[in-house]
Amino acid sequence: MSEDVILYIVVATALAFDFTNGFHDTANVVATSISTRAMPPRLAVGFAAVLNFVGAFISLEVAATVANDVVEGGAITPTVVFAGLIGAITWNLATWWFGLPSSSSHALIGGVVGATLAAAGAGAVLGEGILGKVLIPAIIAPTLAFVIGAIAINVAYGITGRERPGPVGRGFRFGQVVSGGMLALAHGTNDAQKTMGVITLALIANGTLSESAEVPFWVVISAATAIALGTYTGGWRIIRTMGTRIIKMDSAQGFSAQGAGAAVILTSTHFGFPLSTTQVISGGVMGSGAGKRLSAVRWGVAGNIVVAWLLTLPAAAAVGAAAYGLTELLGGGAAAVAIVAIISAMAGAVVFLKRNRTPLLGRSQARAEAGA
Numbered sequence: 001m002s003e004d005v006i007l008y009i010v011v012a013t014a015l016a017f018d019f020t021n022g023f024h025d026t027a028n029v030v031a032t033s034i035s036t037r038a039m040p041p042r043l044a045v046g047f048a049a050v051l052n053f054v055g056a057f058i059s060l061e062v063a064a065t066v067a068n069d070v071v072e073g074g075a076i077t078p079t080v081v082f083a084g085l086i087g088a089i090t091w092n093l094a095t096w097w098f099g100l101p102s103s104s105s106h107a108l109i110g111g112v113v114g115a116t117l118a119a120a121g122a123g124a125v126l127g128e129g130i131l132g133k134v135l136i137p138a139i140i141a142p143t144l145a146f147v148i149g150a151i152a153i154n155v156a157y158g159i160t161g162r163e164r165p166g167p168v169g170r171g172f173r174f175g176q177v178v179s180g181g182m183l184a185l186a187h188g189t190n191d192a193q194k195t196m197g198v199i200t201l202a203l204i205a206n207g208t209l210s211e212s213a214e215v216p217f218w219v220v221i222s223a224a225t226a227i228a229l230g231t232y233t234g235g236w237r238i239i240r241t242m243g244t245r246i247i248k249m250d251s252a253q254g255f256s257a258q259g260a261g262a263a264v265i266l267t268s269t270h271f272g273f274p275l276s277t278t279q280v281i282s283g284g285v286m287g288s289g290a291g292k293r294l295s296a297v298r299w300g301v302a303g304n305i306v307v308a309w310l311l312t313l314p315a316a317a318a319v320g321a322a323a324y325g326l327t328e329l330l331g332g333g334a335a336a337v338a339i340v341a342i343i344s345a346m347a348g349a350v351v352f353l354k355r356n357r358t359p360l361l362g363r364s365q366a367r368a369e370a371g372a
Helices: 001-036 041-056 061-068 078-096 104-120 127-160 165-206 219-232 236-245 249-268 277-292 298-328 334-353 361-369
Strands: none
Touching: 001 041, 001 078, 001 104, 001 219, 001 249, 001 277, 001 334, 041 165, 041 219, 078 104, 078 165, 078 236, 078 298, 078 334, 104 127, 104 165, 104 277, 104 298, 127 165, 127 249, 127 277, 165 219, 165 249, 165 277, 249 277, 277 298, 298 334
């Protein structure tokens, strides 16, 4: 009975992480459309939420990677998964507080790896899987998005350079509706699946599922719903960073950045890479700015984002290990997990309510926020 209680807490915590993933990564999907006024903020966020939900059903390759290729299944317990989720949620809230678009994906993987290290040692961590499925894609994907974004903006300017600015701008803003939709769909195919993988890992560790079992449908629908609700809530602080602080973006650049991001994420999802959608779209945004001229990119802001990326895995791992250590210090078992969960939920609620002043802004107010 005790293990079942822990499992229920783990599932609830995983869905809470999925929610923070949604509002933390909303900026990846909607910032460019809002900053270029291709879509009103409320409509952009709702549109992204729906397509995030739909995208979660397209593929389960990433969920399989998280469940099987990061840590040894035999070393995982529901308490380890819970501690890893606490590490990921903590890092998501910390970077959201400062308006930094960090990787929820790497926070989740880092948290689980840190908790596993604390519980079972380095032998339970699959270094080859982390290198091949996480670290190498983390370098290649944003670089590829940068290059594609730079090429795309030059092609766009080359085709439309002699046309009248008014019709061209309207055309690219319409194109952003399409490219933004593809990006939202791609985000759902990759990010929601990480939570599916973690819940599946907990179910296997609890003995509820066999190691060869497929992801249950209720896990898919609940993860898709949680990330969609988080997306609809919106992370306006990060939207400002993504939409205006890296580059001053026009509609052609927004279209190019979104298209580059969607192409890279969908390709990575096909191969089962748990990609950082934040890194990818940031790379696309920087590439579309640098493709116009290098000075268009605010490299100081870009540098802060890169530092956050580099810190994500070790920082989330440290918190995950600490969370596991705290549960053990409190005696382990369901009571200890429940105490840590309650403390974490209260702290997270305070942070979220204090900082998230504008969950659903009106059109004019959100534009002012995005441009601040």
